[in-house]
Amino acid sequence: MGADNFRATLAADMELGAGNVLLRLAEHGADPDSPRVTFDVDVDGIPAWTPLSLATLTERVAARADWFRRRGVGWRDPVAVYVTSAPDVFLNFFALNRLGAIPALMNGNMPIELAAEFIRRLRGVGVVVDADHAALREHDLGVPILGDAAETGTGDPDQAPPHYRHHPEDPVAITHSSGTTRVPAAIVHSHHGLFAAIRAVRLTESRPYGEVRELSVLPAAHAAGIITVNQALCNSYQLLYLSAQGGPFASSAETILDAIERWRPTGVFGFAVTWSELARHDLTTRDLGSVRNWFNTGDCAHESHVRRLVAVGSHPAYTRQGMVDVPGSKFVDMLGSTEMGHGAFRISHRLGSDNYDRCVGKPYPFAQIALLDVTTGEEVPEGQVGHVGLKSPTLALGYWNDSVNTFRTRLGGYYLTGDLMYRDPDGNYHHVDRASDAVDLGDGNWLYTALSEERILKHCPDVRDCTVIAAREADERTVTEVLLVLAEDADPELDRSDQVRAALGPVVAATLRRVVTVPADGVVMGPTGKVRKFLMRQRLLADVGATASTG
Incomplete structure (x- = not known):
């Protein structure tokens, strides 16, 4: 089966979702031995920078599923995962979903005191930590620490139970907000919701020219991290996921630039803070020619940072000599949030682009947007700033154990994202601020x-x-x-x-x-x-x- 036909088959598979990608790829006959995901840290004795195949990923996930099962974890049990490395996040995410449990993924940069309160509010069945977060053991969590993340891969993959069969609305992950105003809010995502954008866009858009190698410097314990891994697996793209951390959350600029030169990705995923970090450097002194696309999500990126990035890298172009790489890359800005499940807007910038002034472009086809006056619930006219209301299959189910804020963010059938925007005469949206x-x-x-x-x-x-x-x-x-x-x-x-x-x-x-x-x-x-x-x-x-x- 050709690559495009295989992608179409996956897009049409309504059993496929965020919680069973490895299972459904195997059942559809995906190549078990092709390289898929690479990490910059060791995985169960497998050296860092070794590409892991679907077969290896599935086997390592099965080992963890057995480890959790032996500790009594089962269907619908929330389990907090408070770790640093990307493989500790993703392999445990897949393993817990194999059991029908609900992984609660926590950013490793969350302070210990906040993490302890987050876990208490979660009211789950246990926690997995790593050596970086051993101090959590000194806090009253209300639940046991099940073990160290280094132990989870010691289970017997042959003893793992059959994969739980997910319903579209089953919860498959709890992630958390940025915590800019309070203890980070626990946000629960569904099997289909966290996969909806992959199905609607990533599996149906034209496959890029040539080999696709993607580098992610997103925090692994984020909805965007899960989406990035799943979309790469389903599209048969090679993915490098960095765990090396620097600054408040993101891999340091030097780490990112070194990884680009070493691994030669065609695309790089990050948050707005990533591009600010890269903008500190003279990028023309680094070998970034492999990069065709920079992908931003979360907050929209600043023009001054975008212009520096599109000035480097390359993109394929047709010439009299055939297809050649020419200077200049593309920056794809996708404003979104954890609660939105995926960016709802998209705009692309290249050399010579001039559509900035916090323009976030137009909504994705799956996203219905209304700019609302929250005092009346009515839509505001063109050119007037309003609160962004969103209807989308990507939306999170709500806030875990917090129905008050779940319903407080709903108005007229829309989810209020907390963003303020206006729409211009061309139908483009401009983000001016967070409402708070x-x-x-x-x-x-x-x-x-x-x-x-x-x-x-x-x-x-x-x-x-x-x-x-x-x-x-x-x-x-x-x-x-x-x-x-x-x-x-x-x-x-x-x-x-x-x-x-x-x-x-x-x-x-x-x-x-x-x-x-x-x-x-x-x-x-x-x-x-x-x-x-x-x-x-x-x-x-x-x-x-x-x-x-x-x-």
């Missing part, structure tokens, strides 16, 4: 922190990244602080206040308290790499109050 971060300045004026950051980066070319924090004081006065992370060759003594004010515009600039240059680690981030603006707003208000009391 925007501030009403009165008289029809709003302060949108994300849009402000975009404009500062565009007006200040020697600023690598920035964060805008806006808070309302008790007397209703709004105060704003701008934190700048400078490029390595920028002058740290230069006062950029006037540039920042010009970028913000007079109404927002009138709220500006100060512009501060900070180091790269001077911004508080959550485990998934998002800025914790809620916490930083509290600090800003405390600082303003202290200044006023001593002034």
